Amino acid sequence: MATLKDIAKKTKVSQSTVSRVLNRDSSLSVSDETRERIFKAASELGYKTVGQRYGDDAFSNKRIGIAQMFELKELLEDIYYLIMKNILEEECFSKQINTVTLFRNGDRKFIKNDDEKLDGIIAIGRFTPEEIEGFKEYTNNIVFIDSSPDEQKYYSIVPNYHLAVRLAINEFIEKGHKDIAFMGSCYTFGDTKAITLDPRFYYYRNSMSDKKLFNKNFVIDCEMNSKSGYDKMKEFIKNSENMPSAIFIASDSIAPGALKALQEENISVPDDISIITFNNTSLSEFANPPLTSIEVYMRENAKAGLLSLDQIWNGENHCKKIVISCELIDRHSVKQL
Template sequence: MNSKEIAKIVGVSRSTVSRVINNYPDIPEATREKVLKAIRENNYYPNSSARRLVGMKSSTLGVFVVDIKDNEKPHHVIENNEDLLYGNSYFSPFINAFIDQANKAQYYVLVSTVYSSDELWKIKSSFCEKRIDGGVIIGSKDNEYEKILEVIGKDFIIAAVDINVTEENKDKAIYINLNNYKGAFEATKYLIDLGHRDIGIITGDITKLSGSVRFESFKQALLENGIQLNEDYIAYGDFTEYSGYIGMKKILKSSRRPTAVFVCNDTMAIGAYKAIGEMGLSIPDDISVIGFDNSQISQYMYPPLTSVNVSLPEAAKLSADLLIKSIEKKELVPEVKIVDTTIVERASCKRIDN
């Protein structure tokens, strides 16, 4: 079944069929009705490839989940480790919300994963083969993102999440950033307000924007509150559960233990909990812990983890909306959006007296 057959059935030309499908004005109601009826009765769906070929939009958005691990790490702590995306639930809320928002606007969503530099071609080919009208990149480090930008050129409608915006790149994409600075600052302030002075940190991957900003903000918050940062209280992690475990072990070995630790994401907090448990310490009595991301798991941890909520679903909806806005406008509308953060208090932090 194609438009020609529909045309024959109704007794009009393909042009007319096309016009009613595309909602042209100036078509007599009677004709429109007849065509629509034939379409319905014959179960006709216009071929999407043919439409694209003549320059219509594909009504498809891409989401590229970049999760490149250059150096393999041991994962003793992780049970059931599958080591790939499906072992990492961090991106799922984003992907799911993005699909949902796109679908609402009648767009389809192509999802691709990039696990190594060799797979960057997936992003390029999706754009160059004209499979998508626009796409969002999430999970990439700044340097990877620069490489991607080079590769796909500047003629595409593209959005990036959690990427450092510079003079150089600011006109080349839509940027959705998380208010990491405020979130980390408030998390630190929260611990200080609870009376803590000996505060540690397990950082994220500081080659990612969210990793470096959370760390800087933590230091700034201590500084502004006249608190000395103890080098022993710093552990450099990489956002994985295992690094949280190792990091907390390291911190707990300090001659004088901190009374609170800011763990830069919830996944590392899981590892940190294990380390604390193994040392026979208890949360929050012996040590307070605050996480970041407010991931699904945080509410089920024991004790439930106080965490900084950054709404990935909100970031996803923003990405989809802005991408679609640019697509309908037929050109990239560069923009920078910041998704806000709030602290979700649970039971992992305790007030202490000095």
């Protein structure tokens, strides 16, 4: 049987780090890349923690594929999906579920590197109808996280965007802010990867319009990455006659670039401008200053995905769409006016 020493040797990290990662020690600070490497090695070597050896084996020996909307370069720009995959793999490991990464070949078709069957697929993100049909070559047991392409055919897990935006807007207004900007992509991939109005922008615009506060000049349309956040924030500051007092940033991935642009223009957060981000990853937690953010509970998404697969395996064929609640995590980046 594989040991911690075997995993440490394969991953080139210490045995203590391997042990703490596999036992999900929340106090351990380790990169997502290292965490993923450890779980992958443990799975490949067939390692089981003490809890797994004596725990519930309802999921044991199942084998699922994990498909990602983004390629590696895009994942590094928007770490939300990378973190979601890592968390899903952790949950699978804890339940003794074997995972296989599905990746696109030169024809953009999802493939895997072996001929063994899959008991299910969890697809993270948005996928075209053709990609979804391609999944069925491996299994009909498909669950989607962060999209809902067909509520009559597939189980899906999605964040509560409406609640998320409402929490952010209400926090700003309760602190006296009325000039509230939106920063993010106004149009993003929809549930079947067709370009559509982004739900965060949709609910922002509707909420602000209902309150007679919407200002089209306070919409900073940018890609969901740090570089675009930096470029568009610099452009916005240069061209704006009046700056907003607050900004809702639609993804943590934008925040580092936006903050850098603000700092270069000597605009202080929260003294000069208040910020709330969406996703609550380490990018908001360890920003300078730390940013108030909307927590979307990625681990609950992963658990719901596995619960959905379990229901499918047990013959529950009536599809369900699970909407995961969210919460505002206050890090004092919103100033009281």
